[in-house]
Amino acid sequence: MTESSSNKLLNGDACQRSSKDKKSGKNGFVKNHCLFQQPQKYRRPREKNHNVVRNPSLYNKPFVESYEETPLLVAVLTYMGYGILTIFGYLRDFMRHWNIEKCSVARERDEQKDFVPLYQDFENFYTRNLYTRIRDNWNRPLCGVPGSKMDIVEQVSHDYNRTFQNTGKIMRDVINMGSYNYLGFAENVGQCADAAIQVTEKYGSGVCGTRCEMGNLDIHQEMEELVARFLGVESALTFGMGFATNSMNIPALAGKGCLILSDELNHASLVLGARLSGSTIRVFKHNNMVSLEKLLRDAIVHGQPRTHRPWKKLLIVVEGIYSMEGSIVRLPEVIALKKRYKAFLYLDEAHSIGALGPNGKGVVDYFGLDPKDVDIMMGTFTKSFGAAGGYIGGKRELIQYLRSHSHSAVYATSMPPPVAQQIITSMTTIMGEDGTSLGADRLRQLSENTTYFRRKLREMGFIIYGNDDSPVVPMMLYMPAKIGAFGREMLKRNIGTVVVGFPATPIIESRARFCVSAAHTRETLDVVRGVRGVSGPLVLRCVLGVQDLSCFKGR
């Protein structure tokens, strides 16, 4: 398709234009104090095509990110789809109310019927009438390693997806496009597994204590030193759960009188952490540096609302790769802004650590930046390392402070030893310190796979979102009915994908998501053919529909 090339062309165009702007600035025609000011023009709020690099000088490589706007026809049809589902939902609720349809939902105990209802009725409308219909697409139980192929326990539901029963059969070797196994370290054989086995034999699986109280094992110390070295920071601290790393450490870093500037698509854990911190939160448009800069300027100039006292600190919170959009943060620009406005930067590399950069060191490595420019480097071990938990890296003072003030260091049980060992082994492999090139091979394989897979999908005419180098590949489905249909039909073809809809995405942007892994081979990745070959009336239309429309767009 010409679509991607046309995108690139557009991108190049924009770059030129912005450099012209700069020149005129030098000549004194434009007095511009902002770093990334753009000519003021009316932008449609839903327009998502911000694949325009405004400061190409900051990047060492082309930064290509594409978000096609939802075609109007598709948008209308999608809303209609939700409309129909809602009408049927009301109809069925009505029938349930009058006992025409049997209500199979769990109910309150009779003794507690006169209590204030635990849920408001509308709260569960979506779950009851929309989600339950396609619930079989999530929570599919695995019974083996979540590697490049996985074994799924086959389940059926006899009560319209309220409960599921095992059929006793197992779907073997389903191609796994859903797990965040970027570097393929989810394995039950090989050096990681061997090391973890040894450690389990020695330590057992639990810890029974917090880091402060007898839960600080030698293996934790070793791991933290390694993590710090891997990240290129002075010191690091690890935690037993990735989610909690965010939600329990941000409150230690910011508090009342601080301002947190958060990307609109930040993960729930970051949002929760920011909320628990008691700081003021302001949200900027996804990866939009103009929006961020405006907020920063306003914050410093106007100070706190009502009192107009200056803010104590500004904390910018961004993610490396956004897991639902597949986009990569514009880190060079964020760092330029952060330096200009003396803000602090909290970078969540949950998806990018290991998955990006020539050395697998995340988004900082990808852009060739200095890790010292990021104040708080956060990430998780769940994804690329095939383990669990999270870390925070940064200056020694920061880590020392967190050791004594982080909620999870003081109150939460420390990381189980086998998990710690998995991290140590996978990380040394990535760094090449095990004396092999296995890590480097995996990194290369992942980036090749990403490019290949994204190119293939584009060529076939699907609308995919995100950065060209991001291993998270969201493919747009748009309509609610397609979510279920796509997930099921793919599973029938022995491909496991993740499908997501509202509320994880905007209401009209339901999508399927593929996570490329280094464990995938070319042949595995040719599942793309599988996608094309999807037959069956509904899905065929789904795929063709998207394809046709994208062709239309491309021209």
Added chain:
Amino acid sequence: KLCICCICLGLYNNKNRKEKRKTKMASGQQWVLVEMVQAFYEAPAYHLILEGILILWIIRLLFSKTYKLQETNKLTEKEKEELIEEWQPDPLVPLVSKDHPSLSYDIVTGPPSHKIIINGKECINFASFNFLGLLDNDRVKQKALTSLKTYGVGTCGPRGFYGTFDVHLELESRLAKFMKTEEAIIYSYGFATIASAIPAYSKRGDIVFVDEAACFSIQKGLQASRSVIKYFKHNDMEDLDRLLKEQQLEDHKNPRKAKVTRRFIVVEGLYMNTADICPLPELVKMKYKYKVRIFLEESLSFGVLGEHGRGVTEHFGVNIDDIDLISANMENAIASIGGFCCGRSFVIDHQRLSGQGYCFSASLPPMLAAAAIEALDIMEEDPDIFTVLREKCTSVYHALQGTSGLKLVGVPLSPSLHLQLERSSGSRDTDQRTLRRIVDYVSLREVALTIARYLEKEERYLPPPTIRVLVTVEQTDEEIQKAVSCIKEAALAVIS
């Protein structure tokens, strides 16, 4: 304001004239237009000029910016720049004093089981929450290993996206069976369990009655829920009754609001911070009297209290269905990682979409779930283990009575006891240092203890500094005796 007056005048003037004209030509309606034009000609020149000026004035007012006051207030770019230059943020984190106890964690070499090697010295462990000694149990280890060889370590995804394993489902159904409830849900982190469960149900505007000694994860859950929080005095049912009565009066005043305001009581089974048992039967009575739901945190009591280790409900013989939600972690008695909530499906199932720590976090590594299943097996096969634990707890409790200078806090059945200074010096730091000296003294004699650690600025009701004494079934009578005599000796040496 002057301008506005002018406009009013003008309009008034206009109206007046029109009315006059109207009265004039009330007879012939069809001549209205003609008459108007005539009136226009007839009007004196000064009047026309005045009107013209007024109209121009109005047009000017319409098109000029109204709020000039603010405009002058607007900062110029230069001023903004100056402000930005001027602004200096606080440092990201304040400096931590060099002697802060957290900076030098004790390093444990090898597993923190019955014998623990702290900073290179082997001690008897009175410092890990390994109540049933399952941490280095061979069966548990073997099960974990088998699981590791099948599934690998990590799950690489949240429960929804291929992060559910058959072991997770098995563990959930086993927990539900063990606790005799309809359903259980597992979390991958103990701390996140109750902290996610509370905000899944209690929202803005709802009311939560909490014991003021509630542990930190409950406090965080409450904070995340943004509900109205009412603290009652620790284990004081009269105080709770008073609060509930107050609420009842309030509800009578505003019945419409009361109809949608959910009410919860959140208590711990065995308190982490005080080692007390909650008076559950009375709480259940209150529940039905005031129609409040009960959430029970059983991290310490699960696998400890009750004949079969089912916790405080079994201990008191309370029907478990009377408790709306029970939450516990699997990091203490079970000696694995993670936590769970159990109760009726009506309640628990909701968390599968609304429990943040469940939906948005990677799932529990399968090997840890397998270890937990094996631990449950052991607990089910051999309920005597709980009797043994109870005996040890009581004997430690009685033996530690009458330590000079130290007060024992807690109930005899609790495996997690606190030793508190009888007379505080008034300064928390000094107290802490005194206790630290006792712990160091004891550790020289090969007994490992810890000081209970809190975030002093964050705790709602900060407990006084204490030494934690943790009892496990592995400790022999001699070891307990040794530990107790060491502690008594240390207290004498340090405090006097």
